[in-house]
Amino acid sequence: MVYTFDGTMDGLLTAVFDAFERHEQPEALLTTGDALPLFCERMHEVVTDETRAQRVWTGLEKRLSREALRLITVSWLSEMQELNNPLFMYIFKTFQQPAEKPSIERNFADPDVLSVTNIARKVLHEQLRMKQFVRFQKAKDGTYLAVVSPDHNVLPLIIDHFADRFRDQPWMIYDAHRHYGYYYEGSGHPVRITFENESEVPFSLSDGKLNDDVLSNDDHLFQDLWRTYFKAICIRERINPRKQLSDMPRRYWKYMTEKQ
Amino acid sequence: MLTDSTLERLRILAESAKYDVSCSSSGTVRRGKQGMVGNTVGGVGICHSFADDGRCISLLKVMLTNYCMYDCAYCVNRRSNDIKRATLSVSELVSITMEFYRRNYIEGLFLSSGVVRNPDYTMERLVAIVRDLRTVHGFNGYIHLKSIPGASRELLNEAGLYADRMSVNIEIPREESLKLLAPEKDHQSVFQPMKLIQQGVLENKEDRRRYRHAPRFVPAGQSTQMIVGATQDSDRDILTMSSALYGQPTIRRVYYSGYISVNTYDSRLPVLKQPPLVRENRLYQADWLLRFYHFKVEEIVDDLHPNLDLELDPKLAWALRHPEAFPIDINTADYEWLLRVPGLGTKSAWLIINARRSCRLTSEHLKKMGVVMKKAKYFITCHELTASTLQPLRGINELSPERLRPLLISPRQQRLAEQEKQLTLNFDD
Ligand code: SF4
Numbered sequence: 001m002v003y004t005f006d007g008t009m010d011g012l013l014t015a016v017f018d019a020f021e022r023h024e025q026p027e028a029l030l031t032t033g034d035a036l037p038l039f040c041e042r043m044h045e046v047v048t049d050e051t052r053a054q055r056v057w058t059g060l061e062k063r064l065s066r067e068a069l070r071l072i073t074v075s076w077l078s079e080m081q082e083l084n085n086p087l088f089m090y091i092f093k094t095f096q097q098p099a100e101k102p103s104i105e106r107n108f109a110d111p112d113v114l115s116v117t118n119i120a121r122k123v124l125h126e127q128l129r130m131k132q133f134v135r136f137q138k139a140k141d142g143t144y145l146a147v148v149s150p151d152h153n154v155l156p157l158i159i160d161h162f163a164d165r166f167r168d169q170p171w172m173i174y175d176a177h178r179h180y181g182y183y184y185e186g187s188g189h190p191v192r193i194t195f196e197n198e199s200e201v202p203f204s205l206s207d208g209k210l211n212d213d214v215l216s217n218d219d220h221l222f223q224d225l226w227r228t229y230f231k232a233i234c235i236r237e238r239i240n241p242r243k244q245l246s247d248m249p250r251r252y253w254k255y256m257t258e259k260q
Numbered sequence: 261m262l263t264d265s266t267l268e269r270l271r272i273l274a275e276s277a278k279y280d281v282s283c284s285s286s287g288t289v290r291r292g293k294q295g296m297v298g299n300t301v302g303g304v305g306i307c308h309s310f311a312d313d314g315r316c317i318s319l320l321k322v323m324l325t326n327y328c329m330y331d332c333a334y335c336v337n338r339r340s341n342d343i344k345r346a347t348l349s350v351s352e353l354v355s356i357t358m359e360f361y362r363r364n365y366i367e368g369l370f371l372s373s374g375v376v377r378n379p380d381y382t383m384e385r386l387v388a389i390v391r392d393l394r395t396v397h398g399f400n401g402y403i404h405l406k407s408i409p410g411a412s413r414e415l416l417n418e419a420g421l422y423a424d425r426m427s428v429n430i431e432i433p434r435e436e437s438l439k440l441l442a443p444e445k446d447h448q449s450v451f452q453p454m455k456l457i458q459q460g461v462l463e464n465k466e467d468r469r470r471y472r473h474a475p476r477f478v479p480a481g482q483s484t485q486m487i488v489g490a491t492q493d494s495d496r497d498i499l500t501m502s503s504a505l506y507g508q509p510t511i512r513r514v515y516y517s518g519y520i521s522v523n524t525y526d527s528r529l530p531v532l533k534q535p536p537l538v539r540e541n542r543l544y545q546a547d548w549l550l551r552f553y554h555f556k557v558e559e560i561v562d563d564l565h566p567n568l569d570l571e572l573d574p575k576l577a578w579a580l581r582h583p584e585a586f587p588i589d590i591n592t593a594d595y596e597w598l599l600r601v602p603g604l605g606t607k608s609a610w611l612i613i614n615a616r617r618s619c620r621l622t623s624e625h626l627k628k629m630g631v632v633m634k635k636a637k638y639f640i641t642c643h644e645l646t647a648s649t650l651q652p653l654r655g656i657n658e659l660s661p662e663r664l665r666p667l668l669i670s671p672r673q674q675r676l677a678e679q680e681k682q683l684t685l686n687f688d689d
Contacts, residue, residue, distance in 0.1 A: 102617075104618070106614040106615070106618075107614070107615055107617070107619070108612075108614055108615040108625075108629055109615040109619050109621055110615075110618075114611075114628055114629070131301075131306055132307055132309075133309075134364050135363060136363045136364050137363070138363070144362065146364070164292040164299050165292055165297070165298055165299045165401075166297060166362065167292045167294075167296075167297070168295065168296070168398070169297065218359075221262065222359045222360070224267060225266070225270055225356060225359075225360075226360060226363070226365050228267055228271050229270060229271070229274050229320070229322075230309065230311060230317070231271075232270070232271045232272075232274035232275045232278070233274050233277075233311050233315075233317060234278070234312045234313045234315075235279070235315070235520060236313070237534065237535055238313035238315070238520075238535060239313055240314035241312065241314070242314070243310070244311070244313075244314045247307070247310045247314065247316070248309065248310040256309070257363070257365070258309055258365075
């Protein structure tokens with residue numbers, strides 16, 4: 001038995017609902033449009049249903065700790081195809097577990113629990129990397145802009161940090177890969193933004209640089225100071241590109257001032 | 261405010277500060293405050309970049325001035341060195357810190373200084389900068405201030421109100437060696453300010469119990485550093501010192517800095533073609549064992565083994581010296597004993613403890629949990645290894661530590677260790 005779903009979290013939760021309603025355990029959960037396995041005889045197309053999804057989620061809230069629920073939400077931000085099956089099975093098995101038994105959330109011998117946990121860890125790791133590597137430039141109007149393109153959809157996980165840290169300065173962090181960002185006015189909460197016409201934004205999506213006519217006057221100076229500092233702090237007798245690359249993988253460099 | 265020469269002076273003063281290896285911005289959790297900029301995140305802090313030498317850049321590590329009236333043999337900034345000297349003004353330092361911070365380049369400032377005129381004069385300037393940052397510019401990020409030995413208690417007390425962390429470097433673990441290289445210093449000059457800071461922290465804790473709003477004093481505690489390989493001091497000297505320091509309530513981190521031959525003309529110092537990086541790394545691993553793996557210093561180094569094995573990490577070295585402690589049963593051993601297994605870290609130990617509540621673990625499970633089975637397999641028993649007779653167990657006791665050792669050393673580790681022995685050889689003669 002193979003299920004197909006629309007690739008949304010609600011769709012996945014609906015799939016769990018369907019499986020229980022139909023008294024079956026599908027061998028695989030595929031996204032609509034994926035190539036089907038060769039000998040796929042029976043199929044069920046999951047029709048995403050918010051009410052069903054909500055009921056499954058409410059059920060999870062009763063059975064799992066808050067920490068485990070957060071891990072599930074975080075794992076979803078990975079946007080990884082490989083997550084679908086283990087996450088489906090994790091949730092499915094959670095409901096199969098008799099109520100008097102402890103939840104499976106910490107049974108890391110279970111391959112599905114372990115996969116979901118590991119994927120969530122990857123996402124958490126990358127959100128840390130964004131907190132490390134985001135680089136702002138200051139625009140003439142006082143807004144600080146940073147462009148990123150993380151592997152996972154981590155912006156929702158980092159905006160609270162930036163709002164707390166830079167609470168007195170307006171900023172925007174834009175995900176060039178997912179075409180959305182968050183804007184913070186200098187007070188209140190950051191808001192999600194998209195551009196109707198992305199090609200007209202006053203910054204480059206490929207290197208994050210603000211156009212010269214909107215860049216604040218002393219920004220070049222501070223960028224130069226930072227690049228100078230970055231070079232000066234290195235001890236030449238200890239050059240170690242291997243370590244540098246493992247802690248700061250090259251794919252993040254394109255938006256980083258000191259590496260531009 | 262900033263002039264054309266600021267850039268050049270920042271370069272000089274970063275170059276002068278870079279041999280202080282402390283980088284972390286750890287130890288304080290402080291949320292943002294209304295009307296201020298910045299917070300601190302606690303945990304291990306945030307590294308914002310990694311220099312070409314692979315070292316983390318978390319704080320703007322810079323000296324106020326690299327003029328110095330002292331002549332410590334191991335230091336680039338010693339007065340007898342002919343290097344470019346520079347000073348940054350208070351307003352320059354404040355402005356660079358604020359602008360770097362707002363662009364998310366740094367977690368904060370790590371400020372130190374050479375000693376000019378006298379310790380109090382120098383310390384006063386340092387305090388002026390951090391006071392300005394906190395009270396005038398609303399800076400709420402991380403501040404690490406290196407204290408100037410010999411500065412007055414009053415100045416230390418004021419500095420502690422603005423700094424998250426303060427440090428005084430021991431540099432050389434044995435006092436005879438220190439006096440040889442830095443005749444103007446002794447252990448007293450290092451431990452005295454450490455003690456004063458400690459007193460300040462403890463008194464402040466007391467105050468805060470009584471008045472919840474008493475301002476915090478050096479909330480992230482102290483750190484220090486020792487130079488490795490500038491003297492004959494052994495790893496045992498170094499680690500015994502570290503262990504004693506960790507016994508103090510306010511010492512959070514000890515850093516180890518492989519000596520870089522900056523002053524080759526000084527015959528009191530060895531001429532190293534390359535800093536002893538393998539040794540430095542082994543010391544960090546040993547330090548880690550002291551802090552997180554419940555090891556005692558005597559278990560890591562002793563009379564017979566005063567220096568760490570360069571080819572093996574100290575935990576593995578311990579295991580090979582103690583075959584009688586193994587094998588360890590993954591399904592029943594305490595957390596402390598799991599941590600003793602080579603190839604098994606705190607993360608996998610935690611996963612194991614949780615997972616084995618639900619089922620008996622096999623080596624397949626362990627592999628998936630990130631245990632390095634290549635190493636661990638000689639030291640453990642788990643479900644199928646005990647249950648099956650198909651695969652007779654050949655652990656440390658069957659093989660003997662001598663025969664096991666070569667199986668556990670990678671060619672790369674061996675090559676690096678060999679190189680390092682060669683390059684530091686001329687010092688031992
Ligand atoms: S007092 Fe400090 S800066 Fe001055 S020479 Fe000694 S170690 Fe260097």
